[in-house]
Amino acid sequence: MIELKQVTKTYDTGKGALKAVDGVDLSISSGEIFGIIGYSGAGKSTLIRLLNGLEKPTSGTVQINDQVITAIKGVELRKARQKVSMIFQHFNLLWSRTVKENIAFPLEIAGVPKNKRDARVMELVELVGLTGRENAYPSQLSGGQKQRVGIARALANDPEVLLCDEATSALDPETTDAILDLLVDINKRLGLTIVLITHEMHVIRKICHRVAVMEGGRVVELGDVLSVFQAPKEAITKRFVAQVTETExxxxxxxxxxxxxxxxxxxxxxxxxxxxxxxxxxxxxxxxxxxxxxxxxxxxxxxxxxxxxxxxxxxxxxxxxxxxxxxxxxxxxxxxxxxxx
Structure with missing residues (x-):
């Protein structure tokens, strides 16, 4: 489904080159919930931007569903991006639009007729548990409800991949668990591949099948979540596991x-x-x-x-x-x- 081969991203900072991602190899299966965890500066945010084509790698290739994202541009790239949606830490909603108008926005851009657009929006409102709130504005919603709108909007164009960029770090623990449960439900119902980045091991533990641990732009540990919990190898992984096992x-x-x-x-x-x-x-x-x-x-x-x-x-x-x-x-x-x- 997703294949990264020797992906490197280097930025010119004016004070020299900064290697944000350094020779990363990853393979993510269709329908998998895959976690990428690391502290600030580990390179995980850059990596996720490489997955949706917002950044081009300095070297290496990014392939999604047999399409090499790093080799296309223009109209072809825009079409490919429609199959890779993203939800964000701070929701990024349009504050002058209602819930249903926010969800409809990508469908409007895609030129979907209004009758089909409206039907799709109501399907998504029900899917994410916002029935009865479709005419509310973002200012009238809780943090968890705003993120549900963000998820519904991301699903509007029937994507094959959902990228989650610290999607729960602005939420309280109870709301975080509710959003994670929703993502698991969506994964099972739609067979959607989900890639999420986080600095919280609780998120990885709760919903991910596999995890990649990043440090200094590199993947330093990779494996099934249960195996990583059982026998973390790297010092940074042991620190993350200790967040939830409390037996450091x-x-x-x-x-x-x-x-x-x-x-x-x-x-x-x-x-x-x-x-x-x-x-x-x-x-x-x-x-x-x-x-x-x-x-x-x-x-x-x-x-x-x-x-x-x-x-x-x-x-x-x-x-x-x-x-x-x-x-x-x-x-x-x-x-x-x-x-x-």
């Missing part, structure tokens, strides 16, 4: 837990998928003569399954604790001794 293995965290639980071993367990629903601790206690105390835990749900971490305090002899850890490993539970007695 920093020296400070371990020191704090050691002060609270000064005896025994502190052991972190990682559960993935169906493991989160298994009575592993019950079996551990029944089969091993160790004292088990739950210190800290968290379960996060992703589109591909659940991911959980649990920190235990294990008390017993060295042999008993070693046998307990061996039992957990035999149950395919990833274990890590964070601190010894």
């Amino acid at each position: 293995d920093s020296n400070e965290t371990i020191k704090h837990l050691r002060e609270l639980y000064p005896t025994g071993d502190l052991v972190k367990l990682v559960f993935v998928g169906d493991q989160t629903e298994q009575p592993i601790l019950t079996k551990l206690i029944r089969t091993n003569p160790v004292e088990v105390n739950i210190v800290q835990g968290n379960i996060s749900h992703t589109q591909r399954g659940a991911y959980g971490t649990l920190i235990l305090q294990l008390k017993g002899t060295r042999e008993e604790i070693a046998n307990a850890i061996a039992f957990l490993n035999n149950e395919n539970i990833q274990t890590e001794v964070m601190a010894n007695d």
Whole structure:
């Protein structure tokens, strides 16, 4: 569906060249919800502008549905852009137009007759949950409602790809979850490919199938969201995962837990998928003569399954604790001794 090959974008800043995107290779499947995460300056906003042809790469190619976006221009490029829509952080609505007039705007530009335009607008109003608000102006809407208008407008021309540029970062947590649920519903109903950029791991965890982590213009880590949560490799990815797992293995965290639980071993367990629903601790206690105390835990749900971490305090002899850890490993539970007695 989307293929980026060795894509680089360099800007001349007057003080030298700035490489915003540096040799990125990406392949995104049709119907996938794909996340791109990174902090400010990572290059993710530039990358998404390359996907819809608003920017041309300095080198490399961007291909969408067998059409090389980097090789076309003029009328052909404008037609291609109609199949790649975008929603924005700050909504970008026309404040002098009502909800239905905002949604109709791209259809007007495309020359769609008024009767077909009106029917399509009402379909979209219902799809995004704004029935009864179609005659309201943006100033009369909440932030979440404004973003729903933005989503409906982006869907007006039946795009094949929906790009989301920090689409929820201006919203409160509850509204963010509602908008993310809407995007998942649209993805399932329409089979739409969604590419979103964000600096919030909660967004990635909740709706994405795969994620690319960007730093310094490069993709430094790429994979299935559940796999990335289970075993993040890069330091920046570990920081992002810690945003939602709340079990960051920093020296400070371990020191704090050691002060609270000064005896025994502190052991972190990682559960993935169906493991989160298994009575592993019950079996551990029944089969091993160790004292088990739950210190800290968290379960996060992703589109591909659940991911959980649990920190235990294990008390017993060295042999008993070693046998307990061996039992957990035999149950395919990833274990890590964070601190010894």
